[in-house]
Every structure is written in structure tokens, then in C-alpha cells.
Amino acid sequence: xxxxxxxxxxxxxxxxxxxxxxxxxxxxxxxxxxYVGNPLADLAAExxxxxxxxxxTLTGGNSSNSSNNSRSYSGxxxxxxxxxxxxxxxxxxxxxxxxxxxxxxxxxxxxKGVVCLGRGWHAQGINFIRxxxxxxxxxxxxxxxxxxxxxxxxxxxxxxxxxxxxxxxNCCSNxxxxxxCCECMGGDLISCC
Amino acid sequence: MLYLLSVxxxxxxxxxxxDELKVREYNVYKSYYCGLCKTLKSEYGYFSRFGLNYDSVxxxxxxxxxxxxxxxxxxxxCIAHPTxxxxxxxxxxxxxxxxxxxxxLALLKLEDDIRDEHSVKSALTYFxxxxxxxxxxxxYGALFDKCRQxxxxxxxxxKNKTSNIDELSDVFAHLLEILFVPDFIEDETTxxxxxxxxxxxxxxxxxxxxxxxxxxDKKKKSFNPFLLSGKEPDKDELSxxxxxxxxxxxxxxxxxxxxxxxxxxxxxxYLGLSGVLxxxxxxxxxNA
Numbered sequence: 026x027x028x029x030x031x032x033x034x035x036x037x038x039x040x041x042x043x044x045x046x047x048x049x050x051x052x053x054x055x056x057x058x059x060y061v062g063n064p065l066a067d068l069a070a071e072x073x074x075x076x077x078x079x080x081x082t083l084t085g086g087n088s089s090n091s092s093n094n095s096r097s098y099s100g101x102x103x104x105x106x107x108x109x110x111x112x113x114x115x116x117x118x119x120x121x122x123x124x125x126x127x128x129x130x131x132x133x134x135x136x137k138g139v140v141c142l143g144r145g146w147h148a149q150g151i152n153f154i155r156x157x158x159x160x161x162x163x164x165x166x167x168x169x170x171x172x173x174x175x176x177x178x179x180x181x182x183x184x185x186x187x188x189x190x191x192x193x194x195n196c197c198s199n200x201x202x203x204x205x206c207c208e209c210m211g212g213d214l215i216s217c218c
Numbered sequence: 219m220l221y222l223l224s225v226x227x228x229x230x231x232x233x234x235x236x237d238e239l240k241v242r243e244y245n246v247y248k249s250y251y252c253g254l255c256k257t258l259k260s261e262y263g264y265f266s267r268f269g270l271n272y273d274s275v276x277x278x279x280x281x282x283x284x285x286x287x288x289x290x291x292x293x294x295x296c297i298a299h300p301t302x303x304x305x306x307x308x309x310x311x312x313x314x315x316x317x318x319x320x321x322x323l324a325l326l327k328l329e330d331d332i333r334d335e336h337s338v339k340s341a342l343t344y345f346x347x348x349x350x351x352x353x354x355x356x357x358y359g360a361l362f363d364k365c366r367q368x369x370x371x372x373x374x375x376x377k378n379k380t381s382n383i384d385e386l387s388d389v390f391a392h393l394l395e396i397l398f399v400p401d402f403i404e405d406e407t408t409x410x411x412x413x414x415x416x417x418x419x420x421x422x423x424x425x426x427x428x429x430x431x432x433x434x435d436k437k438k439k440s441f442n443p444f445l446l447s448g449k450e451p452d453k454d455e456l457s458x459x460x461x462x463x464x465x466x467x468x469x470x471x472x473x474x475x476x477x478x479x480x481x482x483x484x485x486x487x488y489l490g491l492s493g494v495l496x497x498x499x500x501x502x503x504x505n506a
Binding site: 062 | 235238383384385388393407410414417418421432458459461462463464466467468469470472473484486488489492
């Protein structure tokens with residue numbers, strides 16, 4: 026096992042708080058939800074596990090995140106077989122089986138969508154998953170996948186937002202805030218508003 | 219020679235947001251740029267350096283970050299900057315490979331233009347680059363042929379008037395996927411991650427390029443998937459799709475074990491690319 030301090034990217038004399046915040050950041054980055062539809066999900070899962078183990082070693086606790094996400098489907102139906110191929114990232118075989126199915130319900134659209142996402146065909150993938158959600162609005166699995174796509178998109182923009190020091194915007198909004206405060210107290214900072 | 223500049227435009231999407239870089243980081247970035255230019259000249263002749271673009275600088279930065287852990291810089295003058303000495307990355311296998319990848323892409327783009335549009339300018343530029351072609355084919359013959367196969371597939375799809383954006387961008391994406399994994403990457407996990415990043419970037423570039431070229435293609439009556447589909451693409455939908463595309467690439471990138479260049483690569487991936495996306499969809503010319 027790698028040095029847990031190195032895994033979390035903290036120094037040997039880091040406080041519990043520092044360890045916790047480093048852990049939270051990494052756990053968010055490598056959370057399985059961020060890798061739904063990504064063919065490298067298995068690598069992310071390994072990393073996620075390593076982070077949780079490092080955290081547990083350093084804090085002596087049990088991280089809440091250590092869930093095991095790789096289920097294997099033991100059913101015999103075609104869909105169970107397709108899900109197994111998807112888990113093995115054999116999208117070609119999964120797609121071949123899907124195309125042979127003639128009775129196409131919500132689950133078909135969902136699995137087709139997951140296969141498309143895995144292959145990188147995002148435009149179709151997202152549409153298929155939307156269709157699955159429309160057909161069965163109460164299915165949590167379908168809705169979670171769709172939510173995860175939106176979550177990933179937002180997550181990417183947030184990292185960019187955190188990196189840029191967009192001072193012009195902050196500066197204006199801070200001024201307006203300050204002006205409001207002043208006006209509440211009876212004064213005025215920006216005389217025209 | 220001006221025409222080679224337009225090849226450069228076609229692949230110019232992957233660049234840094236300069237304002238958000240530290241001066242030190244920007245200097246490192248420039249040293250890669252200059253190093254690549256110098257490598258091009260020494261390995262593929264004087265004219266090849268006119269095709270230098272930011273995308274190949276990105277490839278050089280990325281490959282360097284996974285296989286080496288130190289910079290090896292020289293300081294010298296060059297023809298574009300004769301008055302001051304600048305730090306220039308010494309030619310190494312990453313720079314050398316990125317230069318080859320750039321030459322291959324430029325040649326294939328020119329071949330494609332000659333075939334589809336019978337462009338005289340392309341033919342002349344291609345003629346100037348024949349020496350470079352001979353050299354690149356000698357060293358990277360198999361790679362060149364593999365890439366050409368993808369371009370042939372793409373032009374086949376275009377001939378059949380396919381408007382399925384997933385299918386079209388898939389072919390171009392495979393081209394970058396191939397180029398992103400040079401032989402010297404031995405670690406299998408690293409190779410998988412680089413391949414996926416190349417694939418996702420290829421999709422992004424194909425789609426955004428098609429969108430940006432809509433007006434031009436309409437005038438020239440050239441192939442364009444958005445024009446073929448007959449309806450104006452929904453900007454919000456396209457923005458969501460491309461952002462998801464980029465986020466997928468970024469998530470893969472986070473799995474890499476980077477030794478150097480992380481702040482610069484972060485800047486390109488999280489700020490540069492999303493900036494290009496936003497500006498292009500707003501209709502502002504990014505590469506004018």
C-alpha cells in the first residue's frame with residue numbers, strides 16, 4: 026500500500042482538519058458519480074478506494090464513502106447479459122445484443138444510452154437516457170444517471186470558476202453589496218443608486 | 219505559405235488562458251512552443267514550422283508531464299525573435315513526437331483539401347512540404363497510414379452526406395486517439411487515459427470546428443453536418459453536449475500521474491477549452 030499521506034497529498038505533520046479537507050476534495054474528484062458513462066470508471070474506482078483506505082488509516086475511522094459499486098448481474102435475461110458486458114466495458118458486444126432486441130422499453134433505451142456514453146457518443150447517449158426517464162419517470166437508476174451527467178458538466182465548470190480570479194465581476198458585486206449595507210445604515214456609498 | 223497558416227487555424231483550439239497563468243508558468247509554456255518550433259525546423263525543414271499550432275504544444279506538454287520530471291532548457295535567439303534570448307526547450311522525444319504528429323495532421327488536411335476542393339493553394343503548400351512528408355513517412359510510416367485511414371473514412375462519410383454528428387466526430391476522435399499514444403508510453407494505464415483524452419478532444423474539436431465553419435461552408439457549399447441536418451443547432455443543447463465532452467476529458471485527465479506541468483495543463487483544460495467553447499458559441503472569432 027502507498028504511503029497514506031502521499032495518497033492524500035498532505036505532509037506528515039498535517040492536522041486532522043487538513044487531512045479531512047484534503048480527503049473531501051479528493052473524494053469529490055474521484056467519486057464514482059463523476060465517472061458514470063466514462064470508460065475509465067474502473068481506474069477512478071481504484072483511486073477512490075485508495076483514498077478511502079488512506080483516510081481510514083490516518084483517522085482510524087470508517088469513511089462513509091467506501092461503497093462497493095461494482096455489482097455483477099447474475100440474471101439470465103438478455104438485459105442482465107448486456108449489463109455484464111457494460112461492466113466489463115465491452116460496449117461493442119453490449120450494443121450487438123441490444124440491436125437484436127425487438128421489444129424496446131425504458132430499460133432498452135437506458136442501456137443503449139449507457140453504451141453510447143461509454144463509447145463517447147454523447148449526443149445520442151444523453152438522448153436515449155432522457156427517453157428512458159420519460160418512459161419511466163419513477164425509475165431511480167435512470168434518473169440518477171441523467172443527474173450525474175448534469176452534475177459532471179457543472180463540476181467541470183466549477184473547477185474552471187475556482188481557478189480564474191474573475192475580479193471585475195466580484196468587485197462590482199461587492200461594491201453593490203457595500204452600497205446596500207450603507208443605505209441600510211442611513212449612508213450612501215454609490216450616490217446614483 | 220499563407221495557406222499553411224489556415225491549417226494552423228483548423229487545429230488551434232487547445233491553448234492557455236494567459237491571464238490566469240503565473241509568469242513563470244507562461245515562460246515554461248513559451249519554452250515548449252519555441253522548442254517545438256526549433257524541433258520542427260531541424261527535423262522537417264524550414265517550412266514545416268509555419269504549421270506550428272497550440273494543439274501540438276499541448277500534446278508536447280502532456281506527454282512530457284507523464285514521462286519526465288525535469289525541464290531541460292537552452293536560451294537562444296531565433297528568427298521570429300531576433301532581438302532577445304529566450305528559453306527554448308531542448309529537443310527530446312516528446313517534442314520530436316509532437317512535431318511529427320503536427321506534420322502528419324497538416325499533410326493529411328492538405329491532401330484532403332486537394333482531393334475535395336481541388337485547391338491550388340493546398341497543392342502548392344503540399345508541394346513545399348514534400349520533403350517533410352518523406353521524412354515523417356520514413357520514421358512514422360505506420361502511424362501515418364493509420365491516420366490516413368481515419369481521414370479516408372471521414373471523407374467517405376462526408377461523401378455519403380452523413381449528418382450524424384456522433385458518427386462523424388467519432389472518426390476524427392479516433393485519429394487523435396491514435397496520435398495521443400506514442401510508442402514510448404509503456405504504462406498501460408497511462409496509455410488508456412491518454413487515448414481517452416485524445417478521443418474526447420478529437421470529438422470536441424470536430425464539433426466546434428464544424429459549428430464555427432457553418433457560415434463559410436454555406437457560402438462555399440462545402441460539407442457541413444449542421445447545414446446538412448437542415449435546422450439551426452440549439453446553442454444551449456450544443457453547449458451542454460460539448461461541456462459534458464470536456465468534463466469527460468478532464469475527469470480522465472485527473473487520473474494521470476503528472477510529474478510536471480500540472481498548473482499549465484489545468485489552465486488549458488479547465489479554462490482554455492471552456493473559453494474557446496463559450497466564445498465560439500457566442501459567435502466571437504477565436505482564431506481570427
